[in-house]
Amino acid sequence: MSTIIQGGELSRWYGMVMGLNNVTFTIEAGLTGLVGPNGAGKSTLIEIITGQLQPSSGTLTVFGEAPWNNPAVLRRIGYCPEGEAIPKDLRPLDWLTGLALLAGLGRREARERSAALLDQVGLPRVHWGKRMGQYSKGMKQRVKLAQGLLHEPDLLVLDEPMNGLDPMGRQEVANLLKQLVAGGVSVLISSHILAEMEALCQHLLVLNWGRILASGAQKEIRGDIKNWSEELSVRCDAPERLARILFEAEVLLGFDLEPATGWLHFRVRDAAAFYRGWTALLLASGVRVYEVRSESRSLKNIFDKVTTT
Numbered sequence: 001m002s003t004i005i006q007g008g009e010l011s012r013w014y015g016m017v018m019g020l021n022n023v024t025f026t027i028e029a030g031l032t033g034l035v036g037p038n039g040a041g042k043s044t045l046i047e048i049i050t051g052q053l054q055p056s057s058g059t060l061t062v063f064g065e066a067p068w069n070n071p072a073v074l075r076r077i078g079y080c081p082e083g084e085a086i087p088k089d090l091r092p093l094d095w096l097t098g099l100a101l102l103a104g105l106g107r108r109e110a111r112e113r114s115a116a117l118l119d120q121v122g123l124p125r126v127h128w129g130k131r132m133g134q135y136s137k138g139m140k141q142r143v144k145l146a147q148g149l150l151h152e153p154d155l156l157v158l159d160e161p162m163n164g165l166d167p168m169g170r171q172e173v174a175n176l177l178k179q180l181v182a183g184g185v186s187v188l189i190s191s192h193i194l195a196e197m198e199a200l201c202q203h204l205l206v207l208n209w210g211r212i213l214a215s216g217a218q219k220e221i222r223g224d225i226k227n228w229s230e231e232l233s234v235r236c237d238a239p240e241r242l243a244r245i246l247f248e249a250e251v252l253l254g255f256d257l258e259p260a261t262g263w264l265h266f267r268v269r270d271a272a273a274f275y276r277g278w279t280a281l282l283l284a285s286g287v288r289v290y291e292v293r294s295e296s297r298s299l300k301n302i303f304d305k306v307t308t309t
Helices: 042-049 092-102 107-120 137-149 167-182 194-200 218-224 239-248 271-285 299-308
Strands: 003-014 017-028 031-035 057-062 077-080 155-159 186-190 203-208 211-216 230-236 254-258 263-268 289-294
Touching (some): 003 042, 017 057, 031 042, 031 167, 031 194, 042 057, 042 155, 042 186, 077 137, 092 107, 092 137, 137 167, 167 186, 167 194, 239 263
Parallel strands (some): 031 203, 077 155, 155 186
Antiparallel strands (some): 003 057, 203 211, 230 263
């Protein structure tokens, strides 16, 4: 995979406040999630990537060049900001057509492409005749997404694009982003909805207090976390017996029983070794298992661990 974005000892401060603190990272082609609590530095990083801010020190390149004051790079980037940066008195088709004209498209092509994008992002045509000041937050999000795609960018940067969308709308946007990535567009998405980021993103960049805490695929991040322990829950007909067998096999770091519901919750340190012997151990135990959950493989669990380590 090719590197799309690369930061080297990158810092950005606002007076005495540090937005980014000497971070070094790479973002590959595909779909990358940018996660972190409020104040982590996500918005600062996005604004540098999209050419709105200049680094205070260090370097950042997009497609091999610095985006600051660089039209050749910026025309390859589509951007969907978190704020409602759309003109309230205009209708969506008119606004997008005007932007397409500014991007160099002919009048007919500009209008056709604008209409196609509004269809693609799922804005019902019954609402096209309304002024955007009358739109719900979810409808505005769809228009902003269409705006970001208007000039057919190679990189689409999205800041909290799911805000205001109902569950069906979020799934539609997620499917659209997957289609874009399959078509060769790279996507960087910032969101606080961890469950959706987990299902959607191929790679993660985790920030906190202006620093990169972890980056890469979820499996790689888990492997980099010190003292990572695999957490599992098993619902079975004999949780006490299973706990005793696991204890005697010396694989447990700790466990918790719920005899009334049949659940056994436990932690193991060497996950790879545990999973290699898990099936044989279970078969030999004679315990009937109804359900198994891996509690530690969720993005929320990863996020909690890297932000508290």
